[in-house]
Amino acid sequence: MEHLQETGVRVKWGGGRKMRKRNNGFLLAFPALAGFLVFYFVPFLITVWYSVSFGIGKREFVGLDNFKSLFENEMFLLAVKNTIQYMAVTVPVTLAGAMFLSILLQNAVKGVRFFQLSFLYPMILPIASVVLGVQFLWGESGIWNRILELIGGEPKDWLNTSAAFWVLCILYCWRFTGYYVLIYFARLQMIPREYYEYATMFGAGKWQSFWHITWPMLIPTFGFTIVLSVMNGFKCYREAFLLGGNYPDDSIYLLQHFMNNNFQNLNYQKISAAAVSIVAALLVPAVVGYVLYLIVRRGKKYG
Template identity: 35%
Template sequence: MRLPSFLRLSPRWAPYVFISPFLILFAIFGVFPLLFSLYLAFQSWEPTSGLQAMEYVGLGNFAFALEDEWFWKSLKNTAWLALASGVPQHLVAIPLAVFIHNSFKRLRDGVIGAYFLPYITSTVAIAIMFSSLFSKDFGLINAGLHSLFGVENVDWLGKAENIKPAVAFIVFWRYLGFNVVLYLAALQTIPKDLYEAADMDGAGRWQQFFHITLPSLKPMILFGVMLSVIGGLQLFEEPFILTGGKGGIDQSAMTSAMYLYRMAFDFNDFGGASAMSWLLFALVVLMTWLTNRAFRPRGGSV
Protein backbone atom coordinates (compact mmCIF):
# COMPACT_ATOMS: atom_id res chain seq x y z
CA MET A 1 0.00 0.00 0.00
CA ARG A 2 1.36 3.40 -0.98
CA LEU A 3 0.15 6.58 0.58
CA PRO A 4 -0.45 9.61 -1.64
CA SER A 5 2.67 11.75 -1.71
CA PHE A 6 1.32 14.57 0.47
CA LEU A 7 0.67 12.07 3.23
CA ARG A 8 4.08 10.49 3.02
CA LEU A 9 6.32 11.58 5.80
CA SER A 10 9.67 12.96 4.72
CA PRO A 11 12.62 11.49 6.63
CA ARG A 12 13.49 14.99 7.69
CA TRP A 13 10.29 15.54 9.62
CA ALA A 14 9.73 11.96 10.71
CA PRO A 15 11.62 12.17 14.03
CA TYR A 16 9.61 15.19 15.12
CA VAL A 17 6.37 13.46 14.28
CA PHE A 18 7.46 10.39 16.23
CA ILE A 19 8.35 12.33 19.36
CA SER A 20 5.39 14.70 19.08
CA PRO A 21 3.09 12.66 21.38
CA PHE A 22 5.69 12.97 24.11
CA LEU A 23 6.26 16.66 23.45
CA ILE A 24 2.57 17.52 23.33
CA LEU A 25 1.57 15.52 26.42
CA PHE A 26 4.62 16.72 28.28
CA ALA A 27 3.88 20.35 27.47
CA ILE A 28 0.22 20.14 28.48
CA PHE A 29 0.48 17.84 31.50
CA GLY A 30 4.07 18.45 32.55
CA VAL A 31 5.64 21.82 31.84
CA PHE A 32 2.60 24.04 31.90
CA PRO A 33 1.14 22.78 35.17
CA LEU A 34 4.56 22.87 36.80
CA LEU A 35 5.13 26.47 35.81
CA PHE A 36 1.62 27.29 36.90
CA SER A 37 2.23 25.76 40.32
CA LEU A 38 5.35 27.89 40.64
CA TYR A 39 3.22 30.95 39.85
CA LEU A 40 0.55 29.76 42.25
CA ALA A 41 3.10 29.44 45.05
CA PHE A 42 3.19 33.26 45.15
CA GLN A 43 -0.59 33.70 45.11
CA SER A 44 -3.32 33.40 47.64
CA TRP A 45 -6.11 31.44 46.07
CA GLU A 46 -9.05 29.18 46.74
CA PRO A 47 -10.23 27.29 43.66
CA THR A 48 -13.88 27.72 44.62
CA SER A 49 -13.74 31.49 44.19
CA GLY A 50 -12.63 31.44 40.55
CA LEU A 51 -9.39 32.44 38.82
CA GLN A 52 -9.93 36.19 39.19
CA ALA A 53 -9.83 35.87 42.98
CA MET A 54 -6.10 35.18 42.86
CA GLU A 55 -4.01 37.60 44.83
CA TYR A 56 -0.25 38.10 44.76
CA VAL A 57 1.22 37.56 48.23
CA GLY A 58 4.94 37.46 47.49
CA LEU A 59 6.75 35.01 49.72
CA GLY A 60 3.77 34.87 52.07
CA ASN A 61 2.95 31.24 51.34
CA PHE A 62 6.51 30.18 51.93
CA ALA A 63 6.71 32.14 55.17
CA PHE A 64 3.43 30.61 56.26
CA ALA A 65 4.66 27.09 55.49
CA LEU A 66 7.87 27.62 57.43
CA GLU A 67 5.93 28.83 60.45
CA ASP A 68 3.31 26.13 60.15
CA GLU A 69 3.64 23.66 63.03
CA TRP A 70 1.94 20.90 61.06
CA PHE A 71 4.29 21.34 58.14
CA TRP A 72 7.28 20.77 60.43
CA LYS A 73 5.53 17.89 62.07
CA SER A 74 4.87 16.31 58.69
CA LEU A 75 8.54 16.76 57.76
CA LYS A 76 9.62 15.04 60.97
CA ASN A 77 7.15 12.21 60.37
CA THR A 78 8.41 11.81 56.83
CA ALA A 79 12.04 11.71 57.92
CA TRP A 80 11.23 9.22 60.68
CA LEU A 81 9.33 6.95 58.31
CA ALA A 82 11.96 7.20 55.59
CA LEU A 83 14.70 6.17 58.03
CA ALA A 84 12.74 3.50 59.89
CA SER A 85 11.59 1.83 56.67
CA GLY A 86 14.63 2.60 54.52
CA VAL A 87 17.60 1.61 56.69
CA PRO A 88 16.31 -1.90 57.55
CA GLN A 89 15.43 -2.44 53.88
CA HIS A 90 19.09 -2.30 52.94
CA LEU A 91 20.44 -3.98 56.07
CA VAL A 92 18.18 -6.95 55.39
CA ALA A 93 18.27 -6.93 51.58
CA ILE A 94 22.07 -7.19 51.30
CA PRO A 95 22.57 -10.38 53.35
CA LEU A 96 19.37 -11.83 51.90
CA ALA A 97 20.65 -11.26 48.38
CA VAL A 98 23.98 -12.86 49.34
CA PHE A 99 22.19 -15.93 50.75
CA ILE A 100 20.02 -16.27 47.65
CA HIS A 101 22.97 -15.71 45.34
CA ASN A 102 25.15 -18.34 47.04
CA SER A 103 22.69 -21.05 48.02
CA PHE A 104 19.72 -21.02 45.69
CA LYS A 105 19.82 -22.58 42.26
CA ARG A 106 16.60 -24.26 41.28
CA LEU A 107 14.24 -22.35 43.58
CA ARG A 108 15.92 -19.04 42.86
CA ASP A 109 13.20 -17.53 40.68
CA GLY A 110 10.45 -18.65 43.02
CA VAL A 111 12.14 -17.15 46.06
CA ILE A 112 12.88 -13.87 44.31
CA GLY A 113 9.27 -13.81 43.17
CA ALA A 114 7.99 -14.21 46.72
CA TYR A 115 10.02 -11.25 47.91
CA PHE A 116 9.16 -9.12 44.91
CA LEU A 117 5.42 -9.77 44.88
CA PRO A 118 4.43 -7.05 47.41
CA TYR A 119 6.09 -4.47 45.16
CA ILE A 120 3.62 -5.00 42.32
CA THR A 121 0.50 -5.28 44.47
CA SER A 122 -2.04 -2.51 44.87
CA THR A 123 -1.29 -0.26 47.84
CA VAL A 124 -4.97 -0.15 48.67
CA ALA A 125 -5.27 -3.92 48.91
CA ILE A 126 -2.10 -4.02 51.00
CA ALA A 127 -3.20 -1.26 53.36
CA ILE A 128 -6.64 -2.82 53.80
CA MET A 129 -5.05 -6.18 54.56
CA PHE A 130 -2.63 -4.71 57.05
CA SER A 131 -5.23 -2.61 58.83
CA SER A 132 -6.96 -5.86 59.75
CA LEU A 133 -3.67 -7.61 60.62
CA PHE A 134 -2.70 -4.67 62.85
CA SER A 135 -6.06 -4.48 64.61
CA LYS A 136 -5.68 -4.27 68.38
CA ASP A 137 -7.73 -6.99 70.00
CA PHE A 138 -8.18 -9.45 67.16
CA GLY A 139 -5.34 -8.77 64.74
CA LEU A 140 -3.05 -11.56 63.70
CA ILE A 141 0.08 -9.55 64.41
CA ASN A 142 -0.82 -9.03 68.05
CA ALA A 143 -1.91 -12.64 68.35
CA GLY A 144 1.48 -13.70 66.97
CA LEU A 145 3.45 -11.35 69.21
CA HIS A 146 1.47 -12.54 72.21
CA SER A 147 1.99 -16.25 71.64
CA LEU A 148 5.66 -15.90 70.69
CA PHE A 149 6.88 -13.32 73.17
CA GLY A 150 3.98 -12.86 75.56
CA VAL A 151 3.62 -9.22 74.52
CA GLU A 152 0.42 -7.47 75.63
CA ASN A 153 -1.87 -6.37 72.79
CA VAL A 154 -0.50 -3.26 71.13
CA ASP A 155 -2.93 -0.63 69.87
CA TRP A 156 -1.09 -0.16 66.55
CA LEU A 157 -3.44 2.16 64.73
CA GLY A 158 -5.15 3.83 67.68
CA LYS A 159 -2.13 5.26 69.52
CA ALA A 160 0.01 8.05 68.17
CA GLU A 161 3.34 6.42 68.98
CA ASN A 162 2.43 3.10 67.36
CA ILE A 163 1.15 4.16 63.96
CA LYS A 164 4.55 5.10 62.61
CA PRO A 165 6.21 1.72 63.26
CA ALA A 166 3.19 0.03 61.65
CA VAL A 167 3.48 2.19 58.53
CA ALA A 168 7.25 1.73 58.44
CA PHE A 169 6.83 -2.02 58.57
CA ILE A 170 4.43 -2.03 55.63
CA VAL A 171 6.80 0.11 53.57
CA PHE A 172 9.71 -2.15 54.52
CA TRP A 173 7.71 -5.23 53.57
CA ARG A 174 6.68 -3.70 50.27
CA TYR A 175 10.07 -2.54 48.97
CA LEU A 176 12.41 -5.18 50.42
CA GLY A 177 12.14 -7.41 47.34
CA PHE A 178 12.94 -4.57 44.97
CA ASN A 179 16.21 -3.97 46.82
CA VAL A 180 16.99 -7.68 46.92
CA VAL A 181 16.72 -7.76 43.13
CA LEU A 182 19.02 -4.75 42.80
CA TYR A 183 21.66 -6.37 44.98
CA LEU A 184 21.33 -9.72 43.24
CA ALA A 185 22.03 -8.02 39.94
CA ALA A 186 25.11 -6.35 41.42
CA LEU A 187 26.33 -9.63 42.99
CA GLN A 188 26.30 -11.29 39.58
CA THR A 189 28.86 -8.83 38.28
CA ILE A 190 31.47 -9.66 40.97
CA PRO A 191 34.12 -11.90 39.34
CA LYS A 192 34.21 -15.42 40.87
CA ASP A 193 38.03 -15.59 40.87
CA LEU A 194 38.12 -12.86 43.52
CA TYR A 195 36.52 -15.33 45.94
CA GLU A 196 38.70 -18.19 44.71
CA ALA A 197 41.81 -16.16 45.34
CA ALA A 198 40.51 -15.26 48.79
CA ASP A 199 39.84 -18.94 49.51
CA MET A 200 43.45 -19.73 48.57
CA ASP A 201 44.64 -17.09 50.96
CA GLY A 202 42.55 -18.69 53.67
CA ALA A 203 40.09 -15.82 54.10
CA GLY A 204 36.92 -16.87 55.92
CA ARG A 205 33.35 -16.15 54.85
CA TRP A 206 33.03 -13.07 56.98
CA GLN A 207 36.30 -11.65 55.72
CA GLN A 208 35.22 -12.32 52.15
CA PHE A 209 31.90 -10.60 52.80
CA PHE A 210 33.50 -7.50 54.29
CA HIS A 211 36.50 -7.27 51.96
CA ILE A 212 35.09 -8.38 48.62
CA THR A 213 31.30 -8.40 48.59
CA LEU A 214 30.52 -5.17 50.42
CA PRO A 215 33.07 -3.00 48.58
CA SER A 216 31.89 -4.38 45.23
CA LEU A 217 28.29 -3.61 46.13
CA LYS A 218 29.04 -0.02 47.04
CA PRO A 219 27.85 1.62 43.79
CA MET A 220 24.59 -0.30 44.01
CA ILE A 221 24.20 0.60 47.69
CA LEU A 222 24.55 4.25 46.75
CA PHE A 223 21.96 3.85 44.03
CA GLY A 224 19.57 1.86 46.22
CA VAL A 225 19.85 4.26 49.16
CA MET A 226 19.27 7.17 46.82
CA LEU A 227 16.07 5.55 45.51
CA SER A 228 14.97 4.94 49.11
CA VAL A 229 15.62 8.56 50.05
CA ILE A 230 13.74 9.89 47.03
CA GLY A 231 10.91 7.40 47.54
CA GLY A 232 10.77 7.90 51.30
CA LEU A 233 10.34 11.65 50.98
CA GLN A 234 7.38 11.07 48.65
CA LEU A 235 5.62 8.56 50.89
CA PHE A 236 1.90 9.03 50.47
CA GLU A 237 -0.32 6.06 49.69
CA GLU A 238 0.46 3.65 52.52
CA PRO A 239 -0.06 6.10 55.41
CA PHE A 240 -2.92 7.82 53.55
CA ILE A 241 -4.99 4.67 53.23
CA LEU A 242 -4.01 3.25 56.60
CA THR A 243 -5.14 6.42 58.41
CA GLY A 244 -8.20 7.14 56.29
CA GLY A 245 -6.49 10.14 54.67
CA LYS A 246 -6.30 12.11 57.91
CA GLY A 247 -2.88 11.16 59.22
CA GLY A 248 -3.94 9.15 62.24
CA ILE A 249 -4.19 10.08 65.92
CA ASP A 250 -2.37 13.35 66.54
CA GLN A 251 -1.30 13.41 62.86
CA SER A 252 1.51 11.09 63.80
CA ALA A 253 1.57 9.31 60.43
CA MET A 254 0.92 12.41 58.32
CA THR A 255 3.74 12.65 55.78
CA SER A 256 4.58 15.85 53.94
CA ALA A 257 3.03 14.60 50.70
CA MET A 258 -0.16 13.85 52.63
CA TYR A 259 -0.17 17.26 54.24
CA LEU A 260 0.26 18.81 50.81
CA TYR A 261 -2.79 16.91 49.64
CA ARG A 262 -4.81 18.01 52.66
CA MET A 263 -3.73 21.65 52.26
CA ALA A 264 -5.02 21.66 48.71
CA PHE A 265 -8.02 19.34 48.76
CA ASP A 266 -9.24 19.43 52.36
CA PHE A 267 -8.39 23.04 53.28
CA ASN A 268 -8.64 24.51 49.76
CA ASP A 269 -5.40 26.45 50.05
CA PHE A 270 -3.85 25.88 46.64
CA GLY A 271 -1.28 28.65 46.93
CA GLY A 272 0.02 27.37 50.24
CA ALA A 273 0.09 23.79 49.00
CA SER A 274 2.04 24.84 45.89
CA ALA A 275 4.60 26.68 47.97
CA MET A 276 4.96 23.61 50.16
CA SER A 277 5.43 21.34 47.18
CA TRP A 278 8.34 23.49 45.97
CA LEU A 279 9.91 23.53 49.44
CA LEU A 280 9.61 19.78 49.57
CA PHE A 281 11.04 19.45 46.08
CA ALA A 282 14.06 21.50 47.13
CA LEU A 283 14.46 19.17 50.10
CA VAL A 284 14.37 16.08 47.85
CA VAL A 285 17.05 17.58 45.60
CA LEU A 286 19.17 18.53 48.61
CA MET A 287 18.88 15.10 50.22
CA THR A 288 19.71 13.34 46.95
CA TRP A 289 22.80 15.49 46.59
CA LEU A 290 23.85 14.88 50.21
CA THR A 291 23.39 11.11 49.88
CA ASN A 292 25.46 11.16 46.74
CA ARG A 293 28.20 13.09 48.51
CA ALA A 294 28.19 10.96 51.63
CA PHE A 295 28.99 7.85 49.59
CA ARG A 296 31.80 9.33 47.51
CA PRO A 297 35.36 8.89 48.71
CA ARG A 298 36.66 11.95 50.49
CA GLY A 299 38.76 14.24 48.34
CA GLY A 300 37.56 12.50 45.18
CA SER A 301 35.91 14.43 42.42
CA VAL A 302 32.15 14.64 42.71
Protein backbone atom coordinates in the same frame (compact mmCIF):
# COMPACT_ATOMS: atom_id res chain seq x y z
CA MET B 1 47.69 13.76 -3.53
CA GLU B 2 44.79 11.66 -4.65
CA HIS B 3 45.28 9.53 -1.56
CA LEU B 4 45.04 12.62 0.67
CA GLN B 5 41.93 13.81 -1.13
CA GLU B 6 40.35 10.43 -0.69
CA THR B 7 41.32 10.41 2.97
CA GLY B 8 39.87 13.87 3.37
CA VAL B 9 36.65 12.75 1.78
CA ARG B 10 36.52 9.83 4.14
CA VAL B 11 37.04 12.07 7.15
CA LYS B 12 34.39 14.45 5.92
CA TRP B 13 31.88 11.70 5.38
CA GLY B 14 32.80 10.14 8.72
CA GLY B 15 32.10 13.44 10.44
CA GLY B 16 28.77 13.64 8.63
CA ARG B 17 27.82 10.20 9.90
CA LYS B 18 28.68 11.25 13.46
CA MET B 19 26.51 14.35 13.13
CA ARG B 20 23.64 12.26 11.81
CA LYS B 21 24.00 9.86 14.74
CA ARG B 22 23.89 12.77 17.17
CA ASN B 23 20.82 14.20 15.49
CA ASN B 24 19.14 10.80 15.51
CA GLY B 25 19.84 10.50 19.23
CA PHE B 26 18.25 13.88 19.87
CA LEU B 27 15.21 12.93 17.79
CA LEU B 28 14.81 9.69 19.75
CA ALA B 29 15.05 11.56 23.06
CA PHE B 30 12.81 14.44 21.96
CA PRO B 31 9.44 12.82 22.90
CA ALA B 32 10.68 12.13 26.43
CA LEU B 33 12.16 15.62 26.75
CA ALA B 34 8.99 17.22 25.40
CA GLY B 35 6.86 15.21 27.82
CA PHE B 36 9.10 16.25 30.71
CA LEU B 37 8.89 19.92 29.75
CA VAL B 38 5.11 19.93 29.20
CA PHE B 39 4.00 17.76 32.11
CA TYR B 40 6.70 18.42 34.73
CA PHE B 41 8.94 21.43 34.18
CA VAL B 42 6.33 23.95 33.04
CA PRO B 43 3.84 22.98 35.81
CA PHE B 44 6.69 23.27 38.31
CA LEU B 45 7.43 26.81 37.11
CA ILE B 46 3.74 27.63 37.57
CA THR B 47 3.95 26.13 41.07
CA VAL B 48 6.95 28.35 41.84
CA TRP B 49 4.92 31.41 40.79
CA TYR B 50 2.00 30.30 42.94
CA SER B 51 4.34 29.88 45.91
CA VAL B 52 5.44 33.54 45.78
CA SER B 53 2.08 35.08 44.87
CA PHE B 54 -1.41 35.41 46.31
CA GLY B 55 -4.88 35.96 44.92
CA ILE B 56 -7.57 34.41 42.77
CA GLY B 57 -7.43 35.22 39.08
CA LYS B 58 -5.07 38.20 39.17
CA ARG B 59 -2.26 37.18 41.46
CA GLU B 60 0.06 39.58 43.30
CA PHE B 61 3.68 38.95 44.16
CA VAL B 62 4.10 38.50 47.93
CA GLY B 63 7.69 37.26 48.11
CA LEU B 64 8.39 34.70 50.84
CA ASP B 65 5.22 35.35 52.85
CA ASN B 66 3.73 32.00 51.84
CA PHE B 67 6.87 30.18 52.95
CA LYS B 68 6.89 32.06 56.26
CA SER B 69 3.27 31.10 56.87
CA LEU B 70 4.02 27.51 55.85
CA PHE B 71 6.89 27.04 58.30
CA GLU B 72 4.75 28.48 61.09
CA ASN B 73 2.05 25.87 60.39
CA GLU B 74 2.09 23.16 63.08
CA MET B 75 0.56 20.51 60.83
CA PHE B 76 3.23 21.05 58.16
CA LEU B 77 6.01 20.79 60.75
CA LEU B 78 4.40 17.61 62.12
CA ALA B 79 4.17 16.15 58.61
CA VAL B 80 7.84 16.98 57.91
CA LYS B 81 8.97 15.45 61.20
CA ASN B 82 6.98 12.24 60.64
CA THR B 83 8.14 11.89 57.04
CA ILE B 84 11.81 12.32 58.01
CA GLN B 85 11.43 9.79 60.83
CA TYR B 86 9.67 7.39 58.48
CA MET B 87 12.49 7.66 55.90
CA ALA B 88 15.18 7.39 58.59
CA VAL B 89 13.72 4.08 59.79
CA THR B 90 12.53 2.38 56.62
CA VAL B 91 15.27 3.25 54.11
CA PRO B 92 18.32 2.00 56.10
CA VAL B 93 16.53 -1.07 57.49
CA THR B 94 15.13 -2.08 54.11
CA LEU B 95 18.36 -1.62 52.17
CA ALA B 96 20.55 -3.28 54.81
CA GLY B 97 18.15 -6.23 55.05
CA ALA B 98 17.98 -6.52 51.27
CA MET B 99 21.76 -6.54 50.94
CA PHE B 100 22.12 -9.21 53.64
CA LEU B 101 19.46 -11.42 52.05
CA SER B 102 20.94 -11.00 48.56
CA ILE B 103 24.35 -12.17 49.80
CA LEU B 104 22.74 -15.19 51.47
CA LEU B 105 20.82 -15.90 48.28
CA GLN B 106 24.02 -15.70 46.25
CA ASN B 107 25.57 -18.47 48.35
CA ALA B 108 22.46 -20.65 48.31
CA VAL B 109 22.67 -23.87 46.33
CA LYS B 110 19.00 -24.87 46.05
CA GLY B 111 15.72 -22.96 45.97
CA VAL B 112 17.09 -19.76 44.43
CA ARG B 113 14.38 -19.57 41.77
CA PHE B 114 11.63 -20.04 44.37
CA PHE B 115 12.97 -17.21 46.54
CA GLN B 116 13.39 -14.91 43.53
CA LEU B 117 9.71 -15.32 42.67
CA SER B 118 8.49 -15.09 46.27
CA PHE B 119 10.27 -11.75 46.81
CA LEU B 120 7.96 -10.14 44.24
CA TYR B 121 4.69 -11.33 45.76
CA PRO B 122 4.33 -8.41 48.23
CA MET B 123 4.49 -5.91 45.36
CA ILE B 124 1.97 -7.86 43.26
CA LEU B 125 -0.69 -7.94 45.95
CA PRO B 126 -3.25 -5.08 45.81
CA ILE B 127 -2.59 -2.55 48.55
CA ALA B 128 -6.23 -2.66 49.69
CA SER B 129 -6.00 -6.37 50.44
CA VAL B 130 -2.68 -5.83 52.25
CA VAL B 131 -4.27 -3.16 54.46
CA LEU B 132 -7.15 -5.53 55.21
CA GLY B 133 -4.56 -8.04 56.40
CA VAL B 134 -2.96 -5.36 58.59
CA GLN B 135 -6.34 -4.52 60.10
CA PHE B 136 -6.93 -8.23 60.66
CA LEU B 137 -3.72 -8.32 62.71
CA TRP B 138 -3.66 -4.92 64.45
CA GLY B 139 -7.22 -3.65 64.14
CA GLU B 140 -9.47 -2.97 67.11
CA SER B 141 -10.92 -6.47 66.79
CA GLY B 142 -7.76 -8.04 65.36
CA ILE B 143 -5.71 -11.03 66.40
CA TRP B 144 -3.33 -9.16 68.69
CA ASN B 145 -6.20 -7.80 70.76
CA ARG B 146 -7.69 -11.27 70.98
CA ILE B 147 -4.36 -12.59 72.29
CA LEU B 148 -4.17 -9.75 74.82
CA GLU B 149 -7.65 -10.58 76.05
CA LEU B 150 -6.70 -14.23 76.49
CA ILE B 151 -3.67 -13.38 78.63
CA GLY B 152 -5.58 -10.78 80.66
CA GLY B 153 -4.28 -7.67 78.90
CA GLU B 154 -6.20 -4.61 77.78
CA PRO B 155 -7.02 -4.39 74.05
CA LYS B 156 -5.87 -1.32 72.12
CA ASP B 157 -6.81 0.39 68.91
CA TRP B 158 -3.29 -0.02 67.54
CA LEU B 159 -3.92 1.87 64.30
CA ASN B 160 -5.07 5.00 66.17
CA THR B 161 -2.08 5.17 68.51
CA SER B 162 1.63 5.86 68.06
CA ALA B 163 2.02 2.15 67.24
CA ALA B 164 0.54 2.95 63.80
CA PHE B 165 3.92 4.45 62.84
CA TRP B 166 5.68 1.14 63.39
CA VAL B 167 2.92 -0.75 61.62
CA LEU B 168 3.45 1.51 58.59
CA CYS B 169 7.22 0.95 58.76
CA ILE B 170 6.78 -2.83 58.91
CA LEU B 171 4.42 -2.67 55.94
CA TYR B 172 6.97 -0.72 53.87
CA CYS B 173 9.84 -3.08 54.75
CA TRP B 174 7.71 -6.13 53.95
CA ARG B 175 6.63 -4.78 50.58
CA PHE B 176 9.95 -3.48 49.18
CA THR B 177 12.75 -5.52 50.75
CA GLY B 178 12.29 -8.37 48.26
CA TYR B 179 12.36 -5.97 45.32
CA TYR B 180 15.71 -4.55 46.42
CA VAL B 181 17.00 -8.07 47.05
CA LEU B 182 16.48 -8.90 43.38
CA ILE B 183 18.31 -5.73 42.32
CA TYR B 184 21.30 -6.50 44.53
CA PHE B 185 21.27 -10.16 43.59
CA ALA B 186 21.38 -9.32 39.87
CA ARG B 187 24.42 -7.10 40.47
CA LEU B 188 26.15 -9.72 42.61
CA GLN B 189 25.76 -12.28 39.82
CA MET B 190 27.77 -9.97 37.54
CA ILE B 191 30.85 -10.01 39.82
CA PRO B 192 33.39 -12.53 38.43
CA ARG B 193 33.91 -15.47 40.78
CA GLU B 194 37.66 -15.30 40.04
CA TYR B 195 37.91 -12.21 42.25
CA TYR B 196 36.81 -14.18 45.30
CA GLU B 197 39.02 -17.13 44.37
CA TYR B 198 42.09 -14.89 44.13
CA ALA B 199 41.22 -13.24 47.44
CA THR B 200 40.88 -16.66 49.12
CA MET B 201 44.24 -17.76 47.72
CA PHE B 202 45.90 -14.76 49.37
CA GLY B 203 44.24 -15.44 52.71
CA ALA B 204 41.30 -13.03 52.64
CA GLY B 205 38.33 -13.90 54.83
CA LYS B 206 34.64 -13.42 54.04
CA TRP B 207 34.50 -9.97 55.61
CA GLN B 208 37.62 -8.82 53.74
CA SER B 209 36.21 -10.18 50.46
CA PHE B 210 32.97 -8.33 51.08
CA TRP B 211 34.65 -5.06 52.01
CA HIS B 212 37.23 -5.02 49.19
CA ILE B 213 35.32 -6.79 46.39
CA THR B 214 31.56 -6.97 46.94
CA TRP B 215 30.95 -3.55 48.47
CA PRO B 216 32.90 -1.49 45.86
CA MET B 217 31.01 -3.31 43.12
CA LEU B 218 27.67 -2.63 44.85
CA ILE B 219 28.18 1.09 45.50
CA PRO B 220 26.54 2.34 42.23
CA THR B 221 23.62 -0.06 42.72
CA PHE B 222 23.35 1.00 46.37
CA GLY B 223 23.10 4.65 45.32
CA PHE B 224 20.38 3.76 42.83
CA THR B 225 18.36 1.87 45.45
CA ILE B 226 18.63 4.81 47.87
CA VAL B 227 16.95 7.07 45.31
CA LEU B 228 14.39 4.37 44.54
CA SER B 229 13.59 3.74 48.20
CA VAL B 230 13.11 7.45 48.92
CA MET B 231 10.73 7.68 45.96
CA ASN B 232 8.81 4.65 47.21
CA GLY B 233 8.73 6.18 50.68
CA PHE B 234 6.90 9.21 49.33
CA LYS B 235 4.35 6.84 47.79
CA CYS B 236 3.33 5.41 51.16
CA TYR B 237 0.34 7.76 51.34
CA ARG B 238 -1.96 5.01 50.03
CA GLU B 239 -1.15 2.76 52.96
CA ALA B 240 -1.34 5.58 55.51
CA PHE B 241 -4.65 6.82 54.05
CA LEU B 242 -6.23 3.35 54.08
CA LEU B 243 -5.06 2.82 57.66
CA GLY B 244 -6.17 6.17 59.10
CA GLY B 245 -7.98 8.29 56.50
CA ASN B 246 -7.33 11.98 55.81
CA TYR B 247 -6.67 12.75 59.47
CA PRO B 248 -4.93 9.68 60.98
CA ASP B 249 -3.05 9.44 64.24
CA ASP B 250 -0.41 12.15 64.59
CA SER B 251 2.38 9.56 64.27
CA ILE B 252 1.49 8.78 60.61
CA TYR B 253 0.38 12.24 59.47
CA LEU B 254 2.76 12.63 56.53
CA LEU B 255 3.51 15.27 53.92
CA GLN B 256 1.10 13.60 51.51
CA HIS B 257 -1.72 14.09 54.03
CA PHE B 258 -0.85 17.77 54.35
CA MET B 259 -0.72 18.26 50.57
CA ASN B 260 -3.94 16.36 49.92
CA ASN B 261 -5.93 18.10 52.68
CA ASN B 262 -4.85 21.58 51.56
CA PHE B 263 -5.62 20.72 47.95
CA GLN B 264 -9.15 19.78 48.96
CA ASN B 265 -9.39 23.13 50.77
CA LEU B 266 -8.16 24.92 47.59
CA ASN B 267 -5.22 26.41 49.48
CA TYR B 268 -2.99 26.46 46.41
CA GLN B 269 -0.38 28.91 47.66
CA LYS B 270 0.31 26.76 50.73
CA ILE B 271 0.68 23.49 48.83
CA SER B 272 2.75 25.28 46.16
CA ALA B 273 5.12 26.59 48.82
CA ALA B 274 5.29 23.11 50.35
CA ALA B 275 6.02 21.52 46.95
CA VAL B 276 8.81 23.98 46.19
CA SER B 277 10.29 23.45 49.65
CA ILE B 278 10.28 19.66 49.21
CA VAL B 279 11.95 19.89 45.79
CA ALA B 280 14.59 22.28 47.17
CA ALA B 281 15.20 19.98 50.15
CA LEU B 282 15.82 17.08 47.76
CA LEU B 283 17.81 18.95 45.09
CA VAL B 284 20.22 20.89 47.30
CA PRO B 285 21.79 17.82 48.99
CA ALA B 286 21.90 16.02 45.62
CA VAL B 287 23.72 18.92 43.92
CA VAL B 288 26.11 19.37 46.85
CA GLY B 289 26.86 15.64 46.91
CA TYR B 290 27.49 15.59 43.16
CA VAL B 291 29.83 18.58 43.36
CA LEU B 292 31.77 16.95 46.20
CA TYR B 293 31.96 13.75 44.15
CA LEU B 294 33.43 15.66 41.19
CA ILE B 295 35.95 17.40 43.47
CA VAL B 296 37.09 14.12 45.02
CA ARG B 297 37.27 12.43 41.63
CA ARG B 298 39.30 15.27 40.18
CA GLY B 299 41.60 15.24 43.20
CA LYS B 300 42.26 11.51 42.75
CA LYS B 301 42.90 12.02 39.04
CA TYR B 302 45.42 14.84 39.39
CA GLY B 303 46.68 14.04 42.89
